[in-house]
Amino acid sequence: MQHVKDMISKLVSFDTVSSKSNLPILDYIEAYLAEYGVESHRVYNAEGDKANLYATIGPKVAGGVVLSGHTDVVPVDNQDWSTDPFDVIEKDGKLYGRGTADMKSYSAINLALVPDMIKADLKRPIHLALSYDEEVGCLGAPSMIDEMVKTLPPVHAVIVGEPTNMQIANMHKGMNAGRVYVRGLEAHSSQPHLGCSANLYAARLMVEIGKISDELKENKLEGIDLEPNYSTLNMGIVQGGIAANIIARDCMFSWDYRNLPDDDVSIVLNRIYDYANKLEAEMKAIYSEASIRIELLQVTGLKPEHGGAAETLVRELSGRNSVMAVPYGTEAGQFQERGYSTVICGPGSIDQAHKPDEFITLDQVQKGLAFTQRLIAKQAQ
Ligand SMILES: [Zn+2]
Incomplete structure (x- = not known):
């Protein structure tokens, strides 16, 4: 758990408000992945000051699962924060900081588990997909998804880890x-x-x-x-x-x-x-x-795919049967539109997103961690 908390603190410490470059956080992630022999692929914006990053852990074969998150966060200007938004503070079972809920904790959990993914000797891969400019209209992800569709073996499912309290969302407008x-x-x-x-x-x-x-x-x-x-x-x-x-x-x-x-x-x-x-x-x-x-x-909206690959997988991993719709837009529809079976499921609550004193509970971090651990076990079978 400590290494997950450390990774959350590390990712939050990069001020990746959408108006700024996300290249410093990508440099960090790329170097971290390289330590485990994982190669990163960047897809830049036209100006070259922001990029998406995707990486594959495990064999380059069909049946992979994409864990998708955005690196950018909403601004903190004119918000009344009790603490430095880019310095994670733990208090009363919660981690406070900009992006803890939306949605750096999800990516931090997955990154912190990369060593476990390597050790697990995966039979089918786990792909990490990290986008830029999600918060200003999901501008970044499409170019990355286009490239993933071209370069990756067929993907089984995509899980977009926006905060749903680990519930399964299969629809948004x-x-x-x-x-x-x-x-x-x-x-x-x-x-x-x-x-x-x-x-x-x-x-x-x-x-x-x-x-x-x-x-x-x-x-x-x-x-x-x-x-x-x-x-x-x-x-x-x-x-x-x-x-x-x-x-x-x-x-x-x-x-x-x-x-x-x-x-x-x-x-x-x-x-x-x-x-x-x-x-x-x-x-x-x-x-x-x-x-x-x-x-x-x-x-693009996200359409429910009843009995779809992503929904079936996430039901199995989470032990949940119910699905819900979310009121906010995500990149999930962009993955689905390009042929990937996609659902939204991630730790933390949207109620805390975009607000001052944004937080995620340690309980949610724990649940998110357990979820990805079960995915690793599944991909190793
Ligand atoms: Zn988000």
Whole structure:
């Protein structure tokens, strides 16, 4: 247990807030794995300042299990921490620090068990997959998964170790976050005929999105424990105009469409795009340089695969029968989308994630440790 706690402290000590480079933590992990003769593979971002890392322990044969975690953490700015967030403190059976729950403890447990994996003489491999930029929209993992699919022998299952208190989660919604940039023409507010108000056109598009949002509520998926059990559409930010007496040239607003994993998201997206195109045409008739531009960030939902390889394996290892859905997005849908059977199961609670004084209980660390130990035994059979 002490070596697991030490590894948690070590990983937390790297300030890997998503806005910063994660290369120092990868250097550490790569050197650690190399001590055990395990070779790491990096997949860099375009700028070369962040990377994913994956590594295989055991023989390069089919039937491997991927243990997936992200290296980045959410910021600590403006949070009231009682202790240094990057220095793990143990108190009352809990380890405090940024990332202890979400989700460095999971990766630390798996790394701490690498010597046991080596000793166990695995018949089928365990693959470690560590991504960057998960917390800012699951940006890192896709390029790594693409490479894993190309280079690894067929994989049996993927376990994404986001904090579920070691329960099995086989479903989450997809996320489609849009930012709409409306550009019109400024003029004095007393002369609206000389301008083209970005605010007014943005408002019209927002009303349309509001209608779609209302319609989504009618499409409930019964029999699941997602709350709410329908797709949602929220508008989180509106920023438009600079003065009360100026017709707004620019307006930006954001929307966040969280779809049930089986939804055809193109239906909602196309409605938004079509309406935006219609409004843009109206704006251009007034001012030819006017525009409505939409940026989209998407995270795929995770669909339940009943009787799937990952769910069956994790049921066996955890002794649990029940499965649940989680309200947050993860990289699990990205693995599944590329053909890997995937579930989410990891130590710690999402209730503590992203908060000041984030912690994981030692009981959860112990349970996570026992879980990976059972996986090692299984892969050695
Ligand atoms: Zn996470």
